[in-house]
Amino acid sequence: MQLYGSNTSPYARKIRIAAIELGVMDRITFTAFDVGTMQPELVKLNPLHKVPVLVTDDGRALFDSPVIAEWLDVTYGPRLLPASGPARWSVLTVAALADGILDAAVPARAERLRPPEQQSAAAIEKNLGKVARALDWLDQNDSWHAGAPDFGQIGVGCAIGYLEFRMPDLAVLSTRPRLAAWNAGFSARPAMKATVPH
Ligand SMILES: N[C@@H](CCC(=O)N[C@@H](CS)C(=O)NCC(=O)O)C(=O)O
Structure with a gap:
């Protein structure tokens, strides 16, 4: 999986922390963008030009951070979000x-x-x-x-x-x-x- 973020984005930080807590950070390649300037590669992944974006192994680009967080927990948990109740x-x-x-x-x-x-x-x-x-x-x-x-x-x-x-x-x-x-x-x-x- 590819995670696109930045080293200062608190939204991307949430996803990095979730991946570490779930024990799957070693399956993720993290790429930091400078989102202060226009990044055409990021626009291709997310027309909103925002990080984080997670590209799954089957090529799906997921955003924004609550969606990625839930996907990670459904796929590798559940540990960080109770399934119901x-x-x-x-x-x-x-x-x-x-x-x-x-x-x-x-x-x-x-x-x-x-x-x-x-x-x-x-x-x-x-x-x-x-x-x-x-x-x-x-x-x-x-x-x-x-x-x-x-x-x-x-x-x-x-x-x-x-x-x-x-x-x-x-x-x-x-x-x-x-x-x-x-x-x-x-x-x-x-x-x-x-x-x-x-
Ligand atoms: N609701 C989004 C917010 C993401 C967001 O605002 N990311 C900022 C970085 S902290 C960004 O990529 N800004 C670049 C831009 O808006 O062009 C999420 O939860 O992922």
């Missing part, structure tokens, strides 16, 4: 919350990178408000990390990793001690350490 919907909801943090943080950062006179303070505030509320929810609730590592926890770990890497000034864990304690343990996992953005 209330736990499945809980894990998927936390995974969606984590993706929502990224979906708000990425455009907030892009806005911050624009020349100051072109930035929209309202757009930044709106998106960082989503990030803050989601992190508060994760800090105030424990049930989402009561069990073994799953797609929800992997997503949260990658979202925190992205915020610490790209927006360290937010110091998102400094006011959220329970989330910080969880993250200290989770980020020590070999799969997390092997995929630190750089």
Whole structure:
């Protein structure tokens, strides 16, 4: 299998972590794209020009990250996503919350990178408000990390990793001690350490 990603993409990081946790990373060739510039090879795989894309051994190009994650778990698990029952919907909801943090943080950062006179303070505030509320929810609730590592926890770990890497000034864990304690343990996992953005 071929996994197309980048060394900084938190969405691609989720898939690399899932593959390591499932013990199948040795079956995957990882190719990093610089998605900051147009990559014609990537467009052929995904017209949205986004990573990650997983090309299966039978030539199927899968995207986006929730689809790849589920395919990996159905094919090599199940271990990271309960197959049925209330736990499945809980894990998927936390995974969606984590993706929502990224979906708000990425455009907030892009806005911050624009020349100051072109930035929209309202757009930044709106998106960082989503990030803050989601992190508060994760800090105030424990049930989402009561069990073994799953797609929800992997997503949260990658979202925190992205915020610490790209927006360290937010110091998102400094006011959220329970989330910080969880993250200290989770980020020590070999799969997390092997995929630190750089
Ligand atoms: N919803 C997508 C988001 C993927 C995404 O936004 N990837 C970014 C990198 S972090 C990308 O490839 N951006 C390049 C572009 O939009 O041209 C997923 O979960 O896979």
